[in-house]
Amino acid sequence: xxxxxxxxxxxxxxxxxxxxxxxxxxxxxxxxxxxxxxxxxxxxxxxxxxxxxxxxxxxxxxxxxxxxxxxxxxxxxxxxxxxxxxxxxxxxxxxxxxxxxxxxxxxxxxxxxxxxxxxxxxxxxxxxxxxxxxxxxxxxxxxxxxxxxxxxxxxxxxxxxxx
Amino acid sequence: xxxxxxxxxxxxxxxxxxxxxxxxxxxxxxxxxxxxxxxxxxxxxxxxxxxxxxxxxxxxxxxxxxxxxxxxxxxxxxxxxxxxxxxxxxxxxxxxxxxxxxxxxxxxxxxxxxxxxxxxxxxxxxxxxxxxxxxxxxxxxxxxxxxxxxxxxxxxxxxxxxxxxxxxxxxxxxxxxxxxxxxxxxxxxxxxxxxxxxxxxxxxxxxxxxxxxxxxxxxxxxxxxxxxxxxxxxxxxxxxxxxxxxxxxxxxxxxxxxxxxxxxxxxxxxxxxxxxxxxxxxxxxxxxxxxxxxxxxxxxxxxxxxxxxxxxxxxxxxxxxxxxxxxxxxxxxxxxxxxxxxxxxxxxxxxxxxxxxxxxxxxxxxxxxxxxxxxxxxxxxxxxxxxxxx
Numbered sequence: 001x002x003x004x005x006x007x008x009x010x011x012x013x014x015x016x017x018x019x020x021x022x023x024x025x026x027x028x029x030x031x032x033x034x035x036x037x038x039x040x041x042x043x044x045x046x047x048x049x050x051x052x053x054x055x056x057x058x059x060x061x062x063x064x065x066x067x068x069x070x071x072x073x074x075x076x077x078x079x080x081x082x083x084x085x086x087x088x089x090x091x092x093x094x095x096x097x098x099x100x101x102x103x104x105x106x107x108x109x110x111x112x113x114x115x116x117x118x119x120x121x122x123x124x125x126x127x128x129x130x131x132x133x134x135x136x137x138x139x140x141x142x143x144x145x146x147x148x149x150x151x152x153x154x155x156x157x158x159x160x161x162x163x
Numbered sequence: 164x165x166x167x168x169x170x171x172x173x174x175x176x177x178x179x180x181x182x183x184x185x186x187x188x189x190x191x192x193x194x195x196x197x198x199x200x201x202x203x204x205x206x207x208x209x210x211x212x213x214x215x216x217x218x219x220x221x222x223x224x225x226x227x228x229x230x231x232x233x234x235x236x237x238x239x240x241x242x243x244x245x246x247x248x249x250x251x252x253x254x255x256x257x258x259x260x261x262x263x264x265x266x267x268x269x270x271x272x273x274x275x276x277x278x279x280x281x282x283x284x285x286x287x288x289x290x291x292x293x294x295x296x297x298x299x300x301x302x303x304x305x306x307x308x309x310x311x312x313x314x315x316x317x318x319x320x321x322x323x324x325x326x327x328x329x330x331x332x333x334x335x336x337x338x339x340x341x342x343x344x345x346x347x348x349x350x351x352x353x354x355x356x357x358x359x360x361x362x363x364x365x366x367x368x369x370x371x372x373x374x375x376x377x378x379x380x381x382x383x384x385x386x387x388x389x390x391x392x393x394x395x396x397x398x399x400x401x402x403x404x405x406x407x408x409x410x411x412x413x414x415x416x417x418x419x420x421x422x423x424x425x426x427x428x429x430x431x432x433x434x435x436x437x438x439x440x441x442x443x444x445x446x447x448x449x450x451x452x453x454x455x456x457x458x459x460x461x462x463x464x465x466x467x468x469x470x471x472x473x474x475x476x477x478x479x480x481x482x483x484x485x486x487x488x489x490x491x492x493x494x495x496x497x498x499x500x501x502x503x504x505x506x507x508x509x510x511x512x513x514x515x516x517x518x519x520x521x522x523x524x525x526x527x528x529x530x531x532x533x534x535x536x537x538x539x540x541x542x543x544x545x546x547x548x549x550x551x552x553x
Contacts, residue, residue, distance in 0.1 A: 004313045005255050009248050012279055012306055016244050016286060019302075020237060023290035050291075071338050123288045154291045 026153040030145035031100055033078065033086035034158060037140050050123040051132055053142055053154070057088045057102070058120075061112040068093070068109045075150055076115065077101045085141070091115075095150065103150030119144055119154045135159050207318060210274035240289065243282045251275035258314075273318045276307040280326075297337060300330030312370065320373050324380045328353055347398075348409055350384035351449055355416050355442060357381030362423045362438060379492050385445065386473055386496055390503055393466035398457040406453055413446050420446075434480060441476075445469075470500050485540055494533050498526065 036056040057076055068074065074093055078086040078100045086100070091113075095101070104115040119142070124132055141158040168189075172182045254271025257264040280303040286292075287299055304326040311320035335349050360366070361377030392398070420442045427435060448465070451457075457465070477493030480486070505522050513521070 001255075001259055001313070004309075005252065008306075008310060008313070009251065011309075012248065012282075013244070015302055015306060016240065016282060019283065019286045019290075020240060023286075023292075024237075027290075119291070122291050 023153055026147050026151055027145050027155060030147040030152065032143060032145055032155065033080055033084050033100070034141040035086055035144050037136060037142050037157075050121050051136065053120050053122055055117070055119075055142070057086075058116065059112045059114055060088060060091060068106050068113065070106055070109050072106045072109075074104050074106055074115060075101045076104055076117075078146075086144075100146060101150050102144075102146050102152050117152055119152050122154055122157060132157075207270055207273060210270040211277070211318075213274055240282065240286055243278070243285055247275050247278040247282055250278065269314065269316065272310065272314055273316065273322075276310055276319045276322060279303065279306050297330045297334035300326050300333060304330060311373065315370070315372075317372055317376060320376055321380070324357065324376065327357075328380075328384075345406070345409060347388075348449060348452075350388045351445065352412055352416065354381040354383070354385035354388070355445060356419075358385075358438075358442060359416060359419045359423060362420070362427075362435075362442075364423065364426045364428065375486070375488060379488060382473065382477075382492065386470065386499075389466045389469045389473070390500070393463055393470070393503075394507075395462050396459050398452055398462060409453065410450070413449055417443065417446050437476075470496070474500060482536075482540060487537065490533075490537055490540075497533075498529070501526075501529070 037053045057078070060076075072093070074091055075095050076091050077089040077096050079089040080086045080100060089099075102117050104117040106113065107116050108114040122142070136157070136159065139159075143155040143158055144152050145155050146152045168177070168182050168185050171177045172179065177185070250271050254268040254275060257268030257271065259268070283299055283303055283306075292299070304323055307319055307326070308323045310316065311323055331353055332349065335346065339345060357377045358381035361374045361381060363374075366377075367374045420439060424430065424435075424439050429435060448469075474493055474496045477489050477496060481489030481491075481493055502522075505525075509522065
């Protein structure tokens, strides 16, 4: 019985460690860029207030998306401009060999094409979600760290910054 | 038992002092059992409340930020993880090593199974993982499910079932969200999977109490879906691509049920045959739903037949096997079914005050009848077991 108790404890520590390390790795080794956002604000019952971040690169308007399936993995190549602001350059089903790109999943495969990148939630202090939503309506950016394999994590939000 | 003591006294089998001693012993035993039950209930409710407290504490980010303002993010996680592991290990020591507070120890183990989920949620919160994701639920499930078997704990088993159901629903929403009409099948498939799991022979033999939990938790979504079906005007599918994966799931469940049937040593058991037949009938019905468009009358008829059969079976087998959980399930199904039908037919045709009074009186009468029947059954079972002990 005691061995099994230690097995359970090890599983817990390994899972927690993996979650922390993989996130920390993205934050420390990834390339930092700013993505323009437009949020909406729901509430997660389990984890308090958060804002849903909808990026400019989440909607890709002029795209013939018929050959893409819902939930299919896609890679969005980004061009980084002044002040590290990144914007959409191209979309492909295969991983680009060079340049900065972010991995996403097709959410809606009809026009306009919608893609999610796993960086759409941002947790905030309780009862501050609404206020943040108002502040995010203009000139708001998310500082995002992107790894070489395309996985990304939000570092922080940059508010009221006109570039 | 007290009646029997009186009879023995009247027959001269025991003396007055022996009768008094026996009655006192019985009262003391009953008191001890009452205390034990209330202790278990208090510990379990306490553990669940503390667990919920930890989750809401984490949900209310500002509390965490205020208290741990000076601490780094990783330190917060390590602190909560260490606390969770400590509670778990403490529970183990109290229950299995020192054995001085076994009930409290079990409650600590249940508490740690909730707190580990809160720890994962905290990690998700700190690193802004996408909310409402199935991965969190499945990781939590993997972390606590073995505990249910190691400690034979029904509460952790039920927690695992809840996590499984929520995880599957989230997974569906993440992966097949746009195919809304397929969602109709998800509760059926979850329910049937849980029922099949409850019928796994090795589980039935060694963890019978878990087996019943799977079956009961599996029957609930199936019953609710039949109730919903009885209100639908039509049911037809236009052959989306996901229907193929749906058929694959149905075939997999059929195979699962077949494996259970072939591995079962007591295959001639009437109940087991009935259960196997029930699973295949619903699987067949799901295929029919995909292939043929059902109109309102066909849907109403099918749904009501299944609802009534499920209620009748729960009561029939509940009384036959003297199983209170099955009887309670049958009662819950019956009351829900009657309320739904009563609102459906009574609301439009009855005066509103008569509608509520009549409904209330009928429910009270039904409740009284079922309670009386359950009490008689429990009394009979108790006397039987006492007779066996004597």
